Amino acid sequence: MRSFKVSTNINHANIFKIASCCVDTYEEGENFLSQDYNHSSCSSLMFLGSKEVIPEDKKSLFLKLDDPDVALKVGDIILIEPTGLATLLYEVNSFSNAVFLTERCNCKCLMCPQVPKNSDSDDYLDLSLKTIALLDSRTEMLGITGGEPTLVWNDLIDVLKACRENIPKASIQLLTNARILKDIERVRELVSADNNNLVVCIPLYADVSSIHDEIVGIKGAFWETIEGIYNLERFGVPVEIRTVITKLNYKRLPLWSEFVYRSFPFTSHIALMGMEPLGLALKNLNQVWIDPLDYIPLLKNAVKILNRRNMNLSIYNHQLCTLPQSLWKFAKKSISEWKNVFFTECAYCVVRLNCGGFFQSSEYVKSRGIKRIVQVNKET
């Protein structure tokens, strides 16, 4: 999640939501958060303003935003710690907001951008519930992620219930490897805590167990995930299936697509994702990295197979210059806006506005295909 520094005099970490704001342009050292007196009943609701508009006598409550690049908006939710570290927990203008439940995982995926830990360093349940309590009841989407959220099962159920209470209209996207959901009773519990708004997003990296299990580092994981998917379907929970394309599985793409269609024709969405070269992925780079240029024919074939079968699909994390133009309509700007970057090659590129850009960590390894696009062929 996105973090920045503030000057503060608070003693305890706390979560704040920007309830009102009178700042148009941000200037260093000039932007203050103060308790919002229009909403004095809730100490979490804050007012964002410039030095001039905050009354002198309320100075002791001030938090000073040091970074002018942090353009906070009404509805954003931030965690502020006494050290001055502020973390954006929810961004009102983003489509990729999620609550984070644990750093632990029951898989060890070779290309995981986030190194799983053995124990959690924070009370993520508390943070999540407080965040959800502050959300607008009309909120349309919220993700639940980790680590592996099903590992902290009771927390997950509590969070789902909180979502049902506070944001009843929101589509809840649970990101899980679904291994634990091979137990149908778990799915029953999940469904009873939810408001029919749950979509479960599940990574399945190959069409055969040997390759999937090698990637996730657990023997037997493939079949557990498959049982989980079928259990979700038994309860009518929409399922999204994802794959991350690596050197270990790119050759499987066409048959993987066929496999997903024939075995899970009910899949509501399929995501074909480029990898983020961070965490374990960076550590295992030689084992997992493949230049997108080397798998484009297979990716195209996979898209063809899925599109023919009328499956709803997207390509994530690919720069437009690495994709043939015929695939552009499937490419989504999937890298969170605060996370994505562009490199010097991108200057004056005519499709830059439609491109999802790079992960920051892409500076370590980039496709040979990265280039400025100067002209777009109109035919496709």
Added chain:
Amino acid sequence: MTKPYRFLPFRFERKDNKVLLVNDVGDYCFLDKDQFHKFIKMDEEFVRQSEDFINLQSKFMLSSDCLSQTLDLLSTRYRTKKQFLYDFTSLHMFVVTQRCNLKCAYCHASSVDEACGKDYDMSVHTAHKCVNLALSSPSKHIKIEFQGGEPLLNFDTVKEIVEYAKEANKIRNKHLEFVICTNLTIIDEHQIDYLKQNNICVSTSLDGPLDIHDKCRRTRVGSGTYSTIKEKLSCVMEIMGHDKVSSLVTVTSFSVDRLREVVDEYIQLGLSSIFLRAINPYGRASKYWKNLGYTIEEFVVNYKLVLDYIIHLNLSGIYFTEEFATLLLTRILTPFPTGFVDLQSPTGAGIGGVIYETNGDVYIADEARMLSKMNGNKIFCLGNVHSHSWEAIFCCDKLKGIIEESCIEATPGCAWCVYQTYCGSDPVRNYIQFGNISGHGMRSDFCRKHRSIFNILFGYLQQNNDNIEDVFWSWISSRRLSEISI
């Protein structure tokens, strides 16, 4: 030594230097002959080095771990493939009259002169009883199909069935559909309006251009019907919308080598699909077989040529489908079943569709009714709506026996046929040809025809031609080619 993997149930056939494998849930793949032999022998090198080994896992021809989970997945997929069994009887065909204004050379339905009396019509009383029976089916989807004779000659009963069924369905809330099979020659504006208002689809017959059509499809006094049907068809399509009208061609010796012209005729009339039905030796067709018939080989050669032509048309921007190929391709390429009662295993006769004779007799299929017309043999009659309950008709030992004997999974010849997963049986046809329900598999014309068509379709699929596959999927998913090709 422990085996490196287990075989999952599949059937295979050698084709030149390739082997085609198909499993129970419809996955298929082509394998080089030598690779196939290594696979069968569980050759160690095959396991260690080959892409084929992984592909065969992906296609569920072999299992190398977690057998019970693999079988769970396969059973889920098998249930999906056999979904049509869960629905039970959903197609209910009503012979509202045996009278017809035409006397087609190949008539299967043994129709009588339109001037014949009301004795040949279904009475309103009988119609009510049939509707009650139809709506008693556990199926959530009920399709009522009006047949004849020419159903427009007893349009009052048609209307009564529609009104009564809609009313009776109010408490049952099933998805109710109506289709009328008509030669269209005597349809008037009021009837067209009624069909449109009640969302009743039209299924008609057009055999091709004038000289082909008028060879067989004539009035009782012998005049041709081409110009009439052409005019009425345009009128019906204009008022009801093109998607509400479909047409089939009965291929005879006059058209078997002129199918391109037939397709051109369909396109010219604004139709976007055709069902190429080979003539069957029933009713009058068997009597005039010498003039009308042809060999299976003749049909198949020409079927392939016209499919090539239709594919070519699609690639040049004209959306046009051949319905039988679309049906079989849906079975081959999707995990779903298709409702086509004439080609299911177990048979769809009785449990997929039934037909109600004008007097209320219930037959398992149209051909079964014809058989009784031909020689009085009522072996496939399940009872009568006036004297039998739903249970007595649909749960009788006779029907159970027919179903049991029509499982091609257990029929000699079919049991090991590579196309079994996609095929089905026709018990009435077997009975007529061989005197028993299960038939003699590969010796029947039915089998030779279907095997040949499967050969043609797999011939296309083996080419791995993107353009052809795009066309196939546009048929299967009823989408324009432009939405499919990338």
